[in-house]
Amino acid sequence: MNRKYVLTISMSMLLVAAGCDRLEHWFGTESPNQRFVKEIPAGTDGNNNRVAMLLPDFTQLVDQQGPAVVNIQATRDNRNIDGDSEVSSDALPDNDPFYEYFRHLLPNVPQTPQANDDEYNFGSGFIISKDGYILTNTHVVNGMNNIKVLLNDKREFQAKLIGADTQSDVALLKISATELPVVEPGNPKDLKVGEWVAAIGAPFGFDNTVTAGIVSAKGRSLPEENYTPFIQTDVAINPGNSGGPLFNLKGQVIGINSQIYSRSGGFMGISFAIPIDVAMNVAEQLKMTGKVQRGRLGVVIQEVNYNLAKSFGLDKAHGALITQVIAGGPAAKAGLLTGDIVESINGEKLDSSSDLPVKVGLLQPGKQIILGIWRKGKKEEIKVILDDMSPAINNSPSTASAVMPTDGINFTEQHLGLSLRVTTKGLVIEEVRGLAAQVDLRRGDIIVAVGQKLVHDENDFEQAVEASGKSVPLLIRRASNTLFIALILP
DSSP states (O other), rough: OOOGSSEESSSOOOOOOOSSSHHHHHHHHHOOOOOEEEEEEEEEEEESOOOOEEEEEEEHHHHHHHEEEEEEEEEEEETTTTOOOOOOSSOOOTTSSTTHHHHHHHHHTTTOGGGGGEEEEEEEEEEEETTTTTEEEEHHHTTOOOEEEOOOOOOOEEEEEEETTTTEEEEEEEEESSOOOOEEOOOOOOOOTOOEEEEEOOGGGGGTEEEEEEEEEEEEEETEEEEEEEEEEOOOOTTOTTTTTEOOOSEEEEEEEEEESSSSSSOOOOOOEEEHHHHHHHHHHHHSSSSSSOOEOOOOOOOOOOOHHHTTTTTSOOEEEEEEETTSSHHHHTTOTTEEEEEETTTOOOSSHHHHHHHHHHTTTEEEEEEEEEEETTEEEEEEOOEEEEEEEOOSOOOOOOOOOOOEEEEEEEETTTTEETTTTEEEEEEEEEHHTTTOOTOOOOOEEEEEOOOOOOHHHHHHHHTTTTEEEEEHHHHHHHHEEEEEEO
16 A cells, blocks of 8 residues: 555544346346355353354355455556565565565565565455456556556466556456456445455555454545545554455455555554445446546535534435535526535435545536425425536635725624624624624634525514524625535524
8 A cells, every 4th residue: 555545533424226126247246145154153241152253264265265355566667566676665674684584474465675665556456257357446557657556376478457546446356367257346335344354465565464453334425535435444454455455244346455554654443444345336338438428416415413413404414515616507507596405316315425526526417306395494406417526616606705995894793793894895704702603603704695595684683593593504705615604592
């Protein structure tokens, strides 16, 4: 795993509707019903020898699925992987007294000069078709032009990079071979938090290494990773595991191990895997066209918290709240509005805002979708035709207050804890105290609307606040961003 892809502790812990039906294209229709993992007793109750707890045994999984897992070594500028260098970037210097001892213990660890660390990557992958297609991570092979694949039976092949997608971190390789062992896909939608899973890969160059744990969470969104609903596990994942498979208890691949959350660069109990249906959707596009196309809706969204749900009249917090509609985009053409809450896409409910970009991104440009939205206390359905996300997205605010002809009008809303000034830019917050300060309203924020009603002056604002009752959803502009903040009145 390249170190620049390891998530550090300073990073914030910040659509999967398509793909499963395409897996047969790669794997065929055979789906063994046997469980590759048997459960063995961990203890008895002492009275009647009943099993008190069950633990999994992964031996059958490793025996039957292990041969389809590969080790990947990639270099830049045709460097010889088996060159004469004697020092690894992760190894001891050759003048260290323990060097010779550890060198013999680590026969598969890449031996590369420390200065040329950027020219060498190593990781894992797995075979998805008998004729030699292999999945791995983009960051394992990105920028490398000499890729070697080492099979479980010790055979070595030069691999061709069919395509790589940076956003999903999925890459597709091809080797010239036939009748290869392949993995069986699973359905990540059936995966449950707390379920046992196992990884096979080559951490630190130790190939055929098996680690196990449980699913910690599903649908995780990570910084700058808006199109992948990661599976979080506590399976031990380290540099070299990248691109390797994550198996469920049936011996089926349900994800590709991709990233870790770490202080040191090593495993700390939080690992992330790309769901296999997302990866296979990307792989099919890479195989057919060499690139990946994603649908674009053309909105900026935020999470719906409890107070916002209450202020918009929802019974619980769910869905994606639209804070900005991009001018000229699919959403604008379909009539979506700032303040709409997207509750479902093609009938699939959205539990959180992160579900929306994931589901839309998995769909092809030109596809018509049906969005279930919540607007002014009522449910509606709106049809939208997606376009390609490749056009540049204008991040400047598209919802603006009308230009005011006057400047310097002052008024104070004592019960809100706000001091406002009407300017040519709109209603600018000059002072925050009491209730307003508690919900993170800030000096300099510009109030654009209350709910979905634009406010231009004192009368607009007061009438809109009064009509909102005890829960007031304020749309504000902060720098170049727009967002909703719920102000709950006593």
